[in-house]
């Protein structure tokens with residue numbers, strides 16, 4: 178994994194496939210391919226917002242730091258969308274990659290922590306742009322209960338299990354102090370949530386079927402530094 182990837186841990190260390198090729202028919206992507214596709218998707222989503230209709234593998238390379246040969250190989254399954262000298266059609270590529278990553282449609286998120294970070298996340302488009310909707314926000318602070326943060330009212334974390342069922346929540350986002358994160362991860366697992374996005378520094382223990390993504394700005398900076406120094 179490169180410095181720039183969001184650290185991803187599948188609980189219990191289930192076997193990962195090799196970083197092989199990608200075809201739209203692939204049943205299961207390797208972690209490396211899935212991580213690169215997510216990075217292309219991020220750039221493409223932004224490019225689309227800026228009104229760009231086509232993008233070349235060279236441009237994608239500049240924004241993602243994945244070399245353009247690798248990008249062309251990853252996207253070779255989308256041949257008809259890539260034209261020499263013109264590049265890829267941004268719209269088509271976004272929907273193809275989303276289909277491959279199985280992220281088409283809406284996915285519901287529960288956010289934990291209505292503090293500085295939680296409020297910023299709930300009030301921004303960073304998840305909505307990619308089809309994720311914050312449908313519930315949890316915080317035990319009595320001063321915050323019932324407050325409207327972004328699109329939802331703050332609830333007590335004790336309501337978690339009922340809300341997961343009611344709102345079909347598939348991702349739990351932890352924007353809480355490190356010390357609170359493991360207990361919440363346990364509750365999410367108990368409620369049947371299989372994906373946890375962890376903004377805290379906690380090293381979370383989860384069972385094999387659950388995936389934890391940890392995002393750290395310092396790690397992203399290390400990645401930038403690596404390219405600056407080499």
Ligand SMILES: NC(=O)c1ccc[n+]([C@@H]2O[C@H](COP(=O)([O-])OP(=O)(O)OC[C@H]3O[C@@H](n4cnc5c(N)ncnc54)[C@H](O)[C@@H]3O)[C@@H](O)[C@H]2O)c1
Pocket residue numbers: 289290291292293294295315316317318321334351352353354355357361375376377378392393394
């Ligand atoms: N990765 C990143 O990009 C990034 C950026 C900023 C902060 N952080 C991390 O995110 C976390 C939150 O940072 P912050 O600045 O918003 O802190 P904050 O103190 O402003 O907010 C934390 C909130 O979590 C709530 N909380 C505590 N226990 C909880 C529980 N069991 N369930 C739900 N909510 C609970 C608190 O009441 C508080 O409202 C910290 O771990 C911080 O290190 C990560």
